[in-house]
Amino acid sequence: MAALADPTRRAVFERLRSGPRPVVEIARGLPVSRPAVSQHLRVLKEAGLVRERREGTRNFYSVNGDGLAEVREYFEEFWDEALAAFKLVAEKGETHDSASE
């Protein structure tokens, strides 16, 4: 998930914000080779941040709108974990304090 830790990869990702682009356009002006850009795109794609679509002979890359779904999924898990921890402590406190009332 460290997909955006690399500055070049982040630059690649940022170039997709304005819309879908082919590799050749993404690579333009970047100080790395086109195969290197393809490699970065592959990592971004595996991380679910970028999506690939073939049009004729060219592959277009775009920001994956489903990233939102991933954020949601992440927070579903996040709250499950937090509430399980809360329940454990809240109920443990009960056994200690039950004589106080």
Add this chain to the structure above:
Amino acid sequence: MTQQASEIVIEKTVTVSVPVDEAFRVFTEEIETWWPLRTHAVDTESSDTVVLEGREGGRLFERAPGGEEHVWGLVRTWEPPQRVGYTWHPGRGKETAQEVEVTFTPDGEGTRVDVRHWGWEKLGDRLDETIASYTEGWDLVLSRYAGATNG
């Protein structure tokens, strides 16, 4: 986009066997006793406590032994022992904040605790950016979580 940000409401419920007052107190005043800081924090390495200031406008933040703080949000609703609501923007600017509201309802001799987390539409054009920052900012969280579950 397959789903609108405004349609997303994360809803979670847990039932605990203690009365409402107690459940509310543990959730808020004693949040440092249960919040999983090792996995659910901006700085999972250093932060060793979390504080929820129990009043409207109070802060919810994590703190490291050296005093460094990361604010997660501000308390917007403070109605003990029924309801607490706060904004939520850990590791990000407050302009991208979501809302979290937690309600405490008597359920037999125990309490039903409902958490709602919404307001993703506020991100607007910053959505991609925010998703990116989540992905990046919570990297450590996720890697530690993965480490813990594998261990």
